[in-house]
Amino acid sequence: LLGEASLIMDRNALALEYLSIAHKAEKIPLGALKLMALALAKEEKWENALRAFGEALAEDPPDGDMRRACAEMLSNLEYGSEAVSVLADYLDPFRDYIDKQPLIKNSGWIMPTHAVLDRLSPGAADRARNKETTARAEDYRAWYAMGNIFLDGEKYEAAVACYKRALRVHPDYYDALHN
Numbered sequence: 001l002l003g004e005a006s007l008i009m010d011r012n013a014l015a016l017e018y019l020s021i022a023h024k025a026e027k028i029p030l031g032a033l034k035l036m037a038l039a040l041a042k043e044e045k046w047e048n049a050l051r052a053f054g055e056a057l058a059e060d061p062p063d064g065d066m067r068r069a070c071a072e073m074l075s076n077l078e079y080g081s082e083a084v085s086v087l088a089d090y091l092d093p094f095r096d097y098i099d100k101q102p103l104i105k106n107s108g109w110i111m112p113t114h115a116v117l118d119r120l121s122p123g124a125a126d127r128a129r130n131k132e133t134t135a136r137a138e139d140y141r142a143w144y145a146m147g148n149i150f151l152d153g154e155k156y157e158a159a160v161a162c163y164k165r166a167l168r169v170h171p172d173y174y175d176a177l178h179n
Helices: 002-008 012-022 030-042 046-059 064-076 080-091 115-120 124-131 140-152 156-169 174-178
Strands: none
Touching: 002 012, 002 030, 012 030, 030 046, 030 064, 046 064, 046 115, 046 124, 064 080, 064 140, 080 115, 080 140, 115 124, 140 156, 140 174, 156 174
């Protein structure tokens, strides 16, 4: 709780101190894994943040907020393909929808399922696969975020396909309409 409060107050270094204590436990609480990833990203400790995101996502694959935060960081670091793939694994873990969307699939940015998780943290994909249950294709914010990453990478057709998918779920979503 002290780590979370410190993070909320933008005292990121202090948050890392508190969260480091939680990470010494035999079983690290899931909340501490997630907060550590966010705190490391805010401190711009990119390599450690990516590893922490991988660990957190391996433990809770369907966490859309963590997926979007991880994808945003990857995109900011100009890892567009990895960012898109993190969201694709979240939105469609078995790739039933994305594999049928040529504008997205043929962008060349979609990596094999869970490939990014293993790159972030070795063994994370296997741990995530064991916890994967259903697709979260209705998360219009994640479709919008994926569209933005494609847009930043000048993959316009794929971006439009993602925005259209967001609008299918939430027809009044202004940001997707605007883009």
